[in-house]
Amino acid sequence: AIRMTQSPSSFSASTGDRVTITCRASQGISSYLAWYQQKPGKAPKLLIYAASTLQSGVPSRFSGSGSGTDFTLTISCLQSEDFATYYCQQYYSYPPWTFGQGTKVEIK
Amino acid sequence: EVQLVESGGGLVKPGGSLRLSCAASGFTFSSYSMNWVRQAPGKGLEWVSSISSSSSYIYYADSVKGRFTISRDNAKNSLYLQMNSLRAEDTAVYYCARNAPGANYFDYWGQGTLVTVSS
Numbered sequence: 001a002i003r004m005t006q007s008p009s010s011f012s013a014s015t016g017d018r019v020t021i022t023c024r025a026s027q028g029i030s031s032y033l034a035w036y037q038q039k040p041g042k043a044p045k046l047l048i049y050a051a052s053t054l055q056s057g058v059p060s061r062f063s064g065s066g067s068g069t070d071f072t073l074t075i076s077c078l079q080s081e082d083f084a085t086y087y088c089q090q091y092y093s094y095p096p097w098t099f100g101q102g103t104k105v106e107i108k
Numbered sequence: 109e110v111q112l113v114e115s116g117g118g119l120v121k122p123g124g125s126l127r128l129s130c131a132a133s134g135f136t137f138s139s140y141s142m143n144w145v146r147q148a149p150g151k152g153l154e155w156v157s158s159i160s161s162s163s164s165y166i167y168y169a170d171s172v173k174g175r176f177t178i179s180r181d182n183a184k185n186s187l188y189l190q191m192n193s194l195r196a197e198d199t200a201v202y203y204c205a206r207n208a209p210g211a212n213y214f215d216y217w218g219q220g221t222l223v224t225v226s227s
Contacts, residue, residue, distance in 0.1 A: 034213035036153075043203055043217040044145075044153065055215070087153055091212040095167040097143075097155040 002026050002090050006100035012108040017078045021103045023071045023088035031067045032092035038102075039084045047086075048073065075105075083107055110134040110216045112204050117221030124194050124225070130187040130204030130218055138182035141165075141207040143214060144189050146200035146223075156202070157189065172198075194225045 003026035013019050023033065031051040036044040046055045048064040051071055061076040075082055088100040116128040130142070144156040157178040158167045166178055177190040187204050201222050205214035 032212075036214075038153075043219055044205075044214075045217070046208075046213065046215050049208065049211065049213045049215075089153075089213060094212060095155070095158065096169050097158075097212070099153040099155070102152045 001096050002029060002093050002098050004088055004090055004098050004100040006086075006088060006103045008103060009101065010104040010106060012106045013078055014108045015078050015080055019075045019078055019105060021073045021086055021105075023066075023073070023100050025069045025071075025090055025092075027093075028068045029090045029092035032090055033064075033066070033071050034089045034091065035062075035064055035073045036087045036089065037082075037084045038087065044087065078105075080107075110206070112206065112216060112218035114202065114204055114218045114221040117202065117223045119224045119226065120194055121227050122195060122225055125190070125192045126194065126223060128189040128191065128202055128204075128221060128223070130189075132185045132187065132204075132206075135206070137180075137185040138162075140209070141212075142180060142187045143205045143207065144178060144187075145203045145205050145214070145217075146198075147203070147220075148197075148200040151200075154200075158207075159187070191223070194223075196225050199223060199225050 033051045035048040038044045052064045085102045085104045111133045113131045141160045143158045159178045175193045179188045201220040203220045204218045206216045208215040
C-alpha cells in the first residue's frame with residue numbers, strides 16, 4: 001500500500017498568514033492526489049483533486065501543487081473558517097485508498 | 109443537492125454485529141461507485157470498503173476483510189455495510205462517501221454514524 005505522510009502534524013497560525021502543508025507519497029502517484037478539510041464533528045470536505053484542481057465552490061485562497069511524490073496545499077491568506085484539520089489522499093493505486101495522518105491548523 | 113445520510117450506528121458488544129445504511133439523494137445513485145470510510149476517536153481517516161455502481165467490483169481494507177460486507181440497492185438508492193465479529197478497534201465514526209464522476213477520489217460525504225464496540 002502507498003503510504004502518505006503529512007507535515008507538520010499540527011501548527012499554529014494567525015488569520016492573514018500564508019500557510020503551507022506538505023504531503024509525501026511513499027512512491028510516485030503522478031497527480032492522483034486529493035486534499036480534504038475537516039472541522040470538528042463534521043464530515044471531510046473535498047478541496048482539491050488532481051493535485052491542483054480546485055473543487056467547485058472552494059475559495060481561491062486554497063491552492064495545490066506537486067506531482068510524483070511531493071505535494072503541497074497552500075492557503076494564501078488564512079481566514080477564521082480555515083482553522084481545521086487537512087488530509088491528503090492518494091487515488092493512484094487502490095485498493096487501498098490511503099490518507100495522510102492529517103495536519104491540524106490551530107489559532108495562534 | 110447531493111445528500112448522503114448514514115444510520116444504524118450504536119453501541120455493540122465485542123463479537124456482535126451491526127448494519128449501517130446510507131441513504132442517497134440528489135444524484136443518480138446507480139451511476140456512482142460508493143465507499144465507506146471510518147475515523148476512530150481523535151484519529152485520522154481510514155478507507156474501509158468500496159463498491160462499484162453495479163456491484164461488480166468490491167474491495168475491503170485488510171483490517172475488515174472477512175468480517176464486513178458492503179452492498180447496495182440501486183432501486184432504493186441505498187448503500188449498506190454489514191459488520192460482523194466487531195472488535196474494540198472498529199469503534200469509529202463511519203462515513204459513506206461518493207466517488208467523483210469518472211474518478212476515484214471522494215467528492216461528497218455523509219455526516220457519519222458512530223459505532224462503539226464495548227462491553
